[in-house]
Amino acid sequence: MATTxxxxxxxxxxGAPGAKQKQAxxxxxxxxxxxxxxxxxxxxxxxxxxxxxxxxxxxxxxxxKKSGENKSAKKSTRRPRRAPFEIAGHAIxxxxxxxxxxxxxxxxxxxxxxxxxxxxHGKTDGPVVWLSAAIHGDEICGVExxxxxxxxxxxxxxxxxxxxxxxxxxxxxxxxxxYLPDRxxxxxxxxxxxxxxxxxxIADLFMKEVVTRSDVGIDLHxxxxxxxxxxxxxxDLGHQxxxxxxxxxxxxxxxxxxxxxxxxxxAAVEAGKIMLLFEGGEASRFDPAAIAAGTAGVxxxxxxxxxxxxxxxxxxxxxxxxxxxxxxxxxxxxVHLEARLGELVRAKDRLATxxxxxxxxxxxxxxxHNGIVIGHTQAPLVNRGDAISHVAQIxxxxxxxxxxxxxxxxxxxx
Ligand SMILES: [Zn+2]
Numbered sequence: 377m378a379t380t381x382x383x384x385x386x387x388x389x390x391g392a393p394g395a396k397q398k399q400a401x402x403x404x405x406x407x408x409x410x411x412x413x414x415x416x417x418x419x420x421x422x423x424x425x426x427x428x429x430x431x432x433x434x435x436x437x438x439x440x441k442k443s444g445e446n447k448s449a450k451k452s453t454r455r456p457r458r459a460p461f462e463i464a465g466h467a468i469x470x471x472x473x474x475x476x477x478x479x480x481x482x483x484x485x486x487x488x489x490x491x492x493x494x495x496x497h498g499k500t501d502g503p504v505v506w507l508s509a510a511i512h513g514d515e516i517c518g519v520e521x522x523x524x525x526x527x528x529x530x531x532x533x534x535x536x537x538x539x540x541x542x543x544x545x546x547x548x549x550x551x552x553x554x555y556l557p558d559r560x561x562x563x564x565x566x567x568x569x570x571x572x573x574x575x576x577x578i579a580d581l582f583m584k585e586v587v588t589r590s591d592v593g594i595d596l597h598x599x600x601x602x603x604x605x606x607x608x609x610x611x612d613l614g615h616q617x618x619x620x621x622x623x624x625x626x627x628x629x630x631x632x633x634x635x636x637x638x639x640x641x642x643a644a645v646e647a648g649k650i651m652l653l654f655e656g657g658e659a660s661r662f663d664p665a666a667i668a669a670g671t672a673g674v675x676x677x678x679x680x681x682x683x684x685x686x687x688x689x690x691x692x693x694x695x696x697x698x699x700x701x702x703x704x705x706x707x708x709x710x711v712h713l714e715a716r717l718g719e720l721v722r723a724k725d726r727l728a729t730x731x732x733x734x735x736x737x738x739x740x741x742x743x744x745h746n747g748i749v750i751g752h753t754q755a756p757l758v759n760r761g762d763a764i765s766h767v768a769q770i771x772x773x774x775x776x777x778x779x780x781x782x783x784x785x786x787x788x789x790x
Contacts, residue, residue, distance in 0.1 A: 388592040416426040461497040461537050464585050468503070469497040473531045478585055480546065480578060490549070491581065494540040495523050496529060502536025503681050507674060509596040511563045511640060513548015513555070514659040518596025521654075528675060528686045536683040545580070556649040556761055564636070566643035576741055578644070587644050592621070592681065593651040594674055595640055598666065599658045602755040603763065606748070607656035607669035608718040613775045615696065618650050625652055625673035626691035628718065631749060631768060632698035632775075653675070658754055660713050663773050695748060696775055697768035702751075703727055705740040705758045715765060719749045730758065 395626045458470035466482040469472045474497075477490030487511025505523065509518025522542040529538065543549045545562045555561055560575035567580025587593065599605040609631035622630045632655070635642040646650040654670050677690040705711065709730040715721050720741045741764055749768030758764065 378492045381494075382460070392672055426547055453577055458497075458499060458501060461495060461589075463493070463495060463539070463589060466495075468497040470497050471532045472497055474602070480581065482572070484578035491541065491546060491578065492543060493586070494526060494542070496526070496531045496534055496538040496540070498534030498536050498538075499532055499684065500535040502534070502683050504537045504539065504589055505593040505678060505681060505683060506539040506541065506590040506593045507596070508544050508582075508593065508640070510549050511544045511595065512561075512597060512600065512659070513543075514552050515547040515554070515596075515598040515600070515658040516549070516660065517542060517546055517598045517663055517666050517670065519549075520652070520662055520667050521674060523594055524667070524671040525674045525678075528671075529678070529684050533685070534683050536681065538678070538683065539590060541582070541586060544582060544786060547574070548770075554659065561638075562665060563640055565645075566638055566640045568643075579640075582640070583643060583647070587640075587649060588647060592677075593640075593649055594625075594677060595646055595651060595653050596670060597653060598663070599751055600653070602658070603751055603753050603766075604658035604717065605655045605666070605766075606665065606750045607654070607666050607673075608750055610653045611651075612645070613696065615650075618652070619775060621650060621652055621677055621680070623694060624691055625654070625677050625696055627654065627656070627669055627673055629695040629748065629768060631700060631750070632696070694774075695768075696721075697747070697750075698769040698771065700747075700750060700766060700768040701744060702763040703741050703743070703765045703767070705739065705741070705760050705762045706731055706763050708759045709738045710756055711753065711758045711764060713752055713753075714748070714764070715743070715749045719753065720747075721749060721767060722746050727767070728752075741765065745769055 424612055460467035460469050465476050465477055466474065466476050473494065475494050477492050480489045482488055494583065507522050509522050510516060517540045543554060546558050548554060556575045558574060560573055562575045562578060565573070565575035566579040567583045568576040570577060570580050572580070576659065606629065607627045608629045609625050609627045609630055610631045611618045611622050613619050613632040614632065620658055635645060641651050641653050653781045654673060656666030656670055672688050675684065675686050675692055679686060679688065680682040707730050709732050710750050711728050711730050713728045713741060714726045714730070721727065723745045724745055727743050727749070728741045729737060730741070732738055745767065747767040747769045749765060750768045753764050
């Protein structure tokens with residue numbers, strides 16, 4: 377992975393970002409609030425590094441080097457300072473955190489709308505990682521995951537830079553809607569264009585300001601349309617560096633998923649970036665298990681990439697799948713699930729039963745193969761054809777390097 381792309385010298389930090397956990401949390405809370413001015417500097421508290429990350433500077437300091445020049449670290453007693461991180465006309469000093477807003481345009485009422493970013497520009501060099509959530513505006517678990525991650529890291533103890541975009545689809549987020557007001561899916565609008573639809577322009581802005589400045593990205597999603605997902609990473613299992621990161625993230629299951637046209641993942645991969653897509657929980661709700669898995673996974677990934685040294689449970693072995701299948705309702709009625717998220721099932725095991733409103737069994741849905749339940753509907757009322765239960769076949773062996781064509785699996789959009 378590369379280094380930061382901060383190209384300018386100069387820099388004079390004014391202090392450190394949120395120090396204590398609660399302060400950081402508080403800050404995060406305020407920053408999740410409204411979007412107002414164009415560049416709101418996160419008010420810094422004091423300069424003490426965070427408690428969980430205190431050990432890190434020691435390790436990092438030993439390798440301290442300045443961006444661009446890595447040799448002259450010790451010739452003076454004073455360490456050269458890392459160049460500021462330039463983004464959207466702002467320069468974030470090394471060792472600082474800043475909230476900035478990328479103007480998108482105006483609402484019909486004339487109120488300006490902006491895409492909020494929180495940039496944590498570490499004191500020392502390292503990779504640039506973006507975290508994005510709510511590209512589908514109602515998928516709010518990722519917003520909370522980013523809030524919790526940001527509460528755990530401090531710029532003074534970070535080597536590298538984190539660009540957090542907790543709400544990419546601001547319009548959808550504010551109206552609890554997956555899509556943009558024109559019903560376009562932002563995650564089918566990448567890489568976008570500066571002159572296209574609203575979705576296309578937001579995609580273009582995100583690519584130019586965030587993706588091109590980053591080395592690695594983690595995009596956070598949930599199930600959609602009243603479906604919930606077992607925490608899972610979807611990625612290209614045939615690409616070893618991606619698979620390595622997926623293993624570090626350590627979600628319960630890693631699914632080999634083909635690239636979808638117009639998705640952020642496709643645009644990012646084509647731009648030469650490594651990207652993990654995390655799915656967990658359902659839209660419009662906080663799912664504590666998914667949020668915990670996502671937060672731990674992101675922190676493990678940041679630790680692994682050398683940005684942070686935050687206390688987090690070590691990775692556990694993952695399951696792998698390259699073949700998943702939704703079972704659908706063969707009758708309309710009331711569905712009762714019999715296999716829940718994470719349950720291992722065998723072929724012909726009952727997944728759900730559909731009743732009419734008076735108790736008569738209309739249909740029984742069984743698994744077609746052995747596997748694990750990675751998603752299911754949360755809706756009690758279903759129409760014939762609705763997706764009910766999503767089962768992934770588990771690979772007997774973990775993927776090995778050069779393991780093959782990544783185009784195997786299709787999944788319901790999350
Ligand atoms: Zn999504």
